[in-house]
Amino acid sequence: MKRILIVDDSPMIHNLLRKTLERNGYEVCADATNGREGVELFETHRPDLVFMDITMPVMDGIEAVKTIKAKYPEAKIIMLTAMGDDEIMTQALEAGVEVFLKKPFDDYKIISAIAKVI
Amino acid sequence: MDSRLVTPYIESTVQIIRQMTGIEVTEISEPMPGSGEILAYGVTSVIAFAGTIKGRLLIDFQPELAVHIIKNLMGEENPVLRDRLMLGCIAEMNNIIAGDANTLLNNEYGLGLRLAPPMVVTGKNMMLASSKVDSVTVLGRTDYGDFKLNIAFQGGLPS
Numbered sequence: 001m002k003r004i005l006i007v008d009d010s011p012m013i014h015n016l017l018r019k020t021l022e023r024n025g026y027e028v029c030a031d032a033t034n035g036r037e038g039v040e041l042f043e044t045h046r047p048d049l050v051f052m053d054i055t056m057p058v059m060d061g062i063e064a065v066k067t068i069k070a071k072y073p074e075a076k077i078i079m080l081t082a083m084g085d086d087e088i089m090t091q092a093l094e095a096g097v098e099v100f101l102k103k104p105f106d107d108y109k110i111i112s113a114i115a116k117v118i
Numbered sequence: 119m120d121s122r123l124v125t126p127y128i129e130s131t132v133q134i135i136r137q138m139t140g141i142e143v144t145e146i147s148e149p150m151p152g153s154g155e156i157l158a159y160g161v162t163s164v165i166a167f168a169g170t171i172k173g174r175l176l177i178d179f180q181p182e183l184a185v186h187i188i189k190n191l192m193g194e195e196n197p198v199l200r201d202r203l204m205l206g207c208i209a210e211m212n213n214i215i216a217g218d219a220n221t222l223l224n225n226e227y228g229l230g231l232r233l234a235p236p237m238v239v240t241g242k243n244m245m246l247a248s249s250k251v252d253s254v255t256v257l258g259r260t261d262y263g264d265f266k267l268n269i270a271f272q273g274g275l276p277s
Contacts, residue, residue: 010209012192012206082213082216085221
């Protein structure tokens, strides 16, 4: 079973995304609420995939992606965020994310994105 | 206030409420100039944003509507409004609505708007006041209760 790390500061997103992933056969191996915690949990769990928000306290998602990718270039990361303008999307893609998704989401959006990555 | 700054928030609110909760907005008023004071319905979320101009979006729900939104979002049969996770749902929905509208404004007018973390307060008949800011209020209705939006900006679109 593929293992997924969720990094988002919203408990609602953790709850909804976990339900979506679990009913589609994925395991959520860890939950982080900011970028720094996301980097630490990535190193501990080495998940198959990360869902990463952008706007978070302590360390934002773009910085967290850069940190993870610098050490683990093979890491697979999907950005899932409320803002999706051209500038922020470019920043995310340059940081190394595989797919950029804008909230809100449904099963189809999530599962299609995962299929492109792993 | 410039309608180009207001319309995206109204459209995003209607669309995101429908998309996330399945609740239809059945009536929506024309934007009315804000007086600087808002008498809250009961569950109020505020999110600020800043770029080349500054602004904020306030969404205020009647408690019955907030309960239905949470119920439909989370599948909770009897959500408790003061529960942290439940209030977090209202904050996150405001975050997603503001993010959607700001995305459009940024791509269209290059405003570079970035969101601050949202906050939620509860309490019927609270008076919310803000001065020195240009705002409009929009009233909305659903089968489960009413809501209001208050959209405020300091500064306008570049000419």
